[in-house]
Amino acid sequence: MTVPLTWYLIFATALFSIGFFAVLARRNAIAVLMGVELMLNAVNVNLVAFWRYLTPEDLSGQIFVVFVFAVAAAEAAVGLALMISIYRTRKTINVDEINELRL
Amino acid sequence: MDLRAIGESFIAWLQGLGIPDGWVLFINWLVGSVLILGLALTLALALIWLERKLAGRIQDRLGPNRVGPYGLIQPIADALKLLTKEDITPAEADRITYNLAPIIAVFHVLMLFAVIPFADQVVGANINVGVLYLMAFGALGTMAMLMAGWASRNKYALLGGFRVVAQLLSYEIPIALVMMIPVLLVGSLNLNDIASGQGGLFGLGWFVWIMPAAFLLYFIAALAEGERAPFDLLEAESEIVAGYNIEYSAMKFAWFYLAFFLNTWILSAIATTLFLGGWQGPFVDKIPALGVVYFFAKTFFMFFLFAWVRATFPRLRIDQMMAFCWKVLVPMGLALLLGAAIIVKMGAEMSWPGYMTNVLLLVMNIVVLLVMLSLLGRYTRTLSETKNKRLFAPELPRL
């Protein structure tokens, strides 16, 4: 417990920012998805840090993290399936080239 | 003689020398890690000899018999040969990834040794999430092979990499389902607790007696996780030459080879801990050191089974292998886990005597096994009927 809570929070903020940058700036859809995963991980670090420092007896913080895991897994599965499907029809997964609604 | 006492007297001796507590802990852990590491590397040599000798005998050959008595020095000769060979890196290879892959492959197996209980309380790290830890570091192996397959810039290696994902990821699911069953029966994720929860007269408390179907399922899935025949499609010589490790030579190949054998041994050790009572055996409560003997005896018996299957069975086709996992093993694992959960919960609610729960579990296992076998039997019967009807059957019924 020698590490202050703020360190964890600032670490998580930095991780979230890096992921956010990937989402905003990368062209490849898979890279964007990786950015989303980074952001979700930053949120997880926050949840666990808050659980440990503020309410260690109540394990809701950890349980929330498991739900985030479930959502992240579902998101990755569907997202990657979508990308493979788009790649098959368009031969690209660059998000700024996929700008037409019809496939 | 208690093995635990040796460790404690070692700590006491260090403290007697006037070393501060933090360093005592550090030295203790260091010695423990070095012991486990040494054990693992020595084991690998023994395992390679054993496997080759067994396969030789089963296939009516002699096996290695040139170097040393019964060819016992053969693995050392092999290792020396591999070390002195030229170390080749393909020109187009992705250097860092290529070199990192064998390191991770060995690292993940060695990490698994840390939580295996060799005897009561004789375990590298007695952590509360032992079973989860095993699954976690098992999953890292997939990554190592994927890295090897991609970084080699070789189409066969890449195909091997694809197969790694398909096979190891798929078989992780039944193996995880089945590993949850002992956890459910004991009520703890700690491997030492699971092993000590299987006490009883002359090994009657082992989970293999009350959950035989689960043990069988574990065994089959472990064959696939350990990339052993009939599931060695990752390195099928006749199809993709050598799979993900095709471009590796010399030392780096030796690392993959090491990881392969240690992985099989670890899978046997997990089977021993989860289903065969770990270090449990007659008189183990009076002489704790016997636990190590029992543990190694059971683990080597499991290893013998793996080697036996590998030396006997031909290879499956890849679609058969995937269909077998998703259409046979996963439903079976789900049924077993669900059945065990319901029976254990009902036993706890209605306060049945212990043997009642065990009998019901056994009946449930046999029923699941019979249903699965009859379904498989019906499938093979339609398969053979279709074949008889039309010689050049364009479409076989799918499993």
Place this chain on the structure above:
Amino acid sequence: MVGQILFIIVAAITLLMALGTVVARNLFHAALFLVGVFFGIAVLFIMLEAEFLGAAQIIIYIGAIATLIVFAIMLSKNVMGKEAGAYNRQWYLAMGGVVFFFLLMGWLLIQMPFAQVSAEVPADAISQIGQGFVGHFVVPFEVASVLLLVALVGAIMLARERNS
């Protein structure tokens, strides 16, 4: 003190890996950096005495999600080659915005007082988590399982080859 040094080392490595994920032109390298990030975060979870989550993080993120991402990378564009033009045209705007966001949040977090308690983690934390899933959090738990099922079916439907 040891804890602080350890935290700084782990956090620095993890952040460098995260930067690598964003900067790497080669998507496969990006995915490997991502694995490093996941591993670093598992270490942080264990430092926060959440061993269950540390192990689950490795199983789910490295064993499943990262492997899936690598698989998708191998299946899509030029398996063996580099990618030209990793960023889109507004990347400097994104960079500025993100840096601003980080500085703002960091400033706020340093100002913010938290009511910290120094209690120990309960010894039966893992079984409490399990009871939480089938007790107080049973509805979200079931919804999560339905979500995973839908994702499973949906992913198969989307990625399947339509040979009509």
